[in-house]
Amino acid sequence: MRVISVANQKGGCGKTTTAINLAGSLALKGYNVLLIDLDPQAHASFGLGIKTDQLDRSMYNVLTRTDTKRKRLSEITLHLWENLSLAAGHILLSTIEQELRNEEDAIAIVYRAIDSLTASYDFIIIDCPPSLGFLTFNAIRASHLLIVPLQCCSLSLMGVGKLINMVELVQLKLQRAPKVKGLITVYDKRTKYGKKMFHEINRYFKDNIFNTAVRANVTLREAAERGVPALKLDKNSRGAADYMSLAEEVIIESRKLFLDDFYKEAEGFMADIGTKLKAQTFTLLAPEANNVYIVGDFNNWEANRINRLEQMPDGTWEKRIALKPGIYKYKFIVDGEWRNDPHNSKTAPSKFGGLDSLLVI
Numbered sequence: 044m045r046v047i048s049v050a051n052q053k054g055g056c057g058k059t060t061t062a063i064n065l066a067g068s069l070a071l072k073g074y075n076v077l078l079i080d081l082d083p084q085a086h087a088s089f090g091l092g093i094k095t096d097q098l099d100r101s102m103y104n105v106l107t108r109t110d111t112k113r114k115r116l117s118e119i120t121l122h123l124w125e126n127l128s129l130a131a132g133h134i135l136l137s138t139i140e141q142e143l144r145n146e147e148d149a150i151a152i153v154y155r156a157i158d159s160l161t162a163s164y165d166f167i168i169i170d171c172p173p174s175l176g177f178l179t180f181n182a183i184r185a186s187h188l189l190i191v192p193l194q195c196c197s198l199s200l201m202g203v204g205k206l207i208n209m210v211e212l213v214q215l216k217l218q219r220a221p222k223v224k225g226l227i228t229v230y231d232k233r234t235k236y237g238k239k240m241f242h243e244i245n246r247y248f249k250d251n252i253f254n255t256a257v258r259a260n261v262t263l264r265e266a267a268e269r270g271v272p273a274l275k276l277d278k279n280s281r282g283a284a285d286y287m288s289l290a291e292e293v294i295i296e297s298r299k300l301f302l303d304d305f306y307k308e309a310e311g312f313m314a315d316i317g318t319k320l321k322a323q324t325f326t327l328l329a330p331e332a333n334n335v336y337i338v339g340d341f342n343n344w345e346a347n348r349i350n351r352l353e354q355m356p357d358g359t360w361e362k363r364i365a366l367k368p369g370i371y372k373y374k375f376i377v378d379g380e381w382r383n384d385p386h387n388s389k390t391a392p393s394k395f396g397g398l399d400s401l402l403v404i
């Protein structure tokens with residue numbers, strides 16, 4: 044599952060249009076998508092045909108700590124069509140920052156709500172309000188990728204630095220933050236001015252900008268008014284094509300992020316082996332035996348294929364195990380018979396009766 048926020052404190056730069064149409068395109072490609080509308084204006088909900096004033100449950104219920112109103116994310120989620128679901132926004136979201144001002148760790152509520160989901164979504168897209176407040180911070184905290192829509196006009200880069208500072212703050216606090224990628228919207232390459240802004244935005248974001256630039260297209264406007272993504276209104280429109288192309292880039296980006304995470308985890312694991320784990324060799328001379336296992340605190344006392352020792356040509360059985368520093372009791376099982384380690388004089392009372400061999404690392 045990949046969580047993607049669409050944020051920029053500048054109003055009207057195409058956040059909601061991007062959230063709706065990216066979610067719709069990913070869903071059409073067969074991915075299971077949840078769109079979270081975290082904006083009190085609830086434009087993403089309206090843009091998907093949901094009138095939030097008639098709803099009795101929304102993201103407000105997920106964020107509030109008032110017991111009588113509080114709901115799980117899965118309880119407020121509406122299934123719209125095929126692979127697309129919506130967690131609706133609500134005007135009450137505008138009161139949530141005030142309501143939670145004394146709440147500890149309030150910044151992680153959206154993260155925890157997503158974490159507790161049992162339904163498996165491939166993508167969760169969060170549409171943020173046009174501000175750098177509590178709701179946007181919550182979305183960034185929960186995300187793997189942050190898309191910053193930039194309308195191709197003057198002042199479009201104004202304030203972007205503050206948004207990036209917020210991401211850096213999350214990185215500082217958690218040693219983990221979403222990757223930031225810019226997205227040019229309402230692009231008109233026919234004008235000199237459009238081209239100039241295009242180059243300016245590209246220069247600012249360097250490699251961290253989507254190749255897709257969403258062109259100015261009236262179908263995107265009409266679709267939002269009719270409560271559907273552009274591809275439902277006119278799948279041949281430029282708007283539908285551009286967001287389909289963005290979806291393809293997002294899928295590739297998500298795979299890259301997945302690999303980055305994998306390598307980071309693998310590096311951590313290798314570092315763990317190098318610094319914390321110690322290799323321990325266990326040996327037992329038993330030339331007559333058919334099977335020798337080692338069982339102990341480190342493997343739940345289970346004799347299985349993984350814990351079987353290997354027989355050497357001279358009749359010695361051997362196994363190397365990497366263990367964290369600690370105190371372990373263990374025994375060998377030789378053809379069903381439990382034996383202590385003859386090379387180890389340290390013993391301790393066994394929970395099975397008698398004594399176990401004792402290992403201190």
Ligand SMILES: Nc1ncnc2c1ncn2[C@@H]1O[C@H](COP(=O)(O)OP(=O)(O)OP(=O)(O)O)[C@@H](O)[C@H]1O
Nearest residue numbers: 054055056057058059060173229258259260263264
């Ligand atoms: N590529 C486009 N071509 C034409 N119109 C567009 C395009 N993208 C967005 N719009 C229109 O611009 C207006 C603002 O877009 P949108 O609501 O997506 O911005 P927003 O950043 O979510 O706004 P807010 O900050 O209020 O949440 C809408 O009327 C939308 O239909």
Ligand SMILES: [Mg+2]
Nearest residue numbers: 058059082086
């Ligand atoms: Mg919006």
